[in-house]
């Protein structure tokens with residue numbers, strides 16, 4: 001199972017968490033988030049091992065701004081948490097890996113994903129809330145039984161040390177990875193290295 005750690009913004013913490021060898025690391029370029037990268041120097045990302053997929057998280061951002069930030073921070077992937085269209089995703093996919101996030105609740109219509117199937121690399125299923133992400137809230141994972149496309153997905157939304165053992169038991173042919181965020185923090189944007197180390201051990205042990 002792939003592991004993504006999201007919402008990194010502090011140089012020393014970025015280096016420490018990179019030492020755990022996550023598969024993906026997320027940086028939030030959404031000004032309203034408490035995890036917004038702000039003026040993080042691009043060389044902090046350049047110093048990361050090539051094995052870590054540097055992922056920019058955006059919410060309804062202007063396409064040209066996203067492209068400029070991809071170049072500035074040498075991002076290898078984008079994670080889109082707004083109402084971005086399939087065409088918008090397809091255009092970015094010419095340049096980087098695309099994760100399209102959807103807020104899910106028990107009424108979520110998985111049919112809407114069909115229009116995106118050829119325009120994204122991964123879906124990311126987060127909990128539907130009034131905000132765009134980072135809520136720390138879990139949705140009922142049973143609804144994933146209704147997902148039957150082949151596009152692999154990340155699970156996110158309130159994943160924590162407490163519920164990861166249950167996550168590990170989830171069986172779905174398209175389940176690709178987990179996204180660990182607010183439930184592994186000391187404060188917004190500062191990840192708890194020891195908590196994450198334990199989570200990595202749990203997820204990477206058969």
Ligand SMILES: O=C(O)c1ccccc1N[C@@H]1O[C@H](COP(=O)(O)O)[C@@H](O)[C@H]1O
Nearest residue numbers: 006033133134135136156157158181182
């Ligand atoms: O973390 C944020 O502040 C954030 C803001 C805007 C869009 C996405 C954001 N983070 C993503 O939200 C999900 C769920 O996070 P959590 O585990 O519930 O805290 C996750 O995919 C983050 O990458």
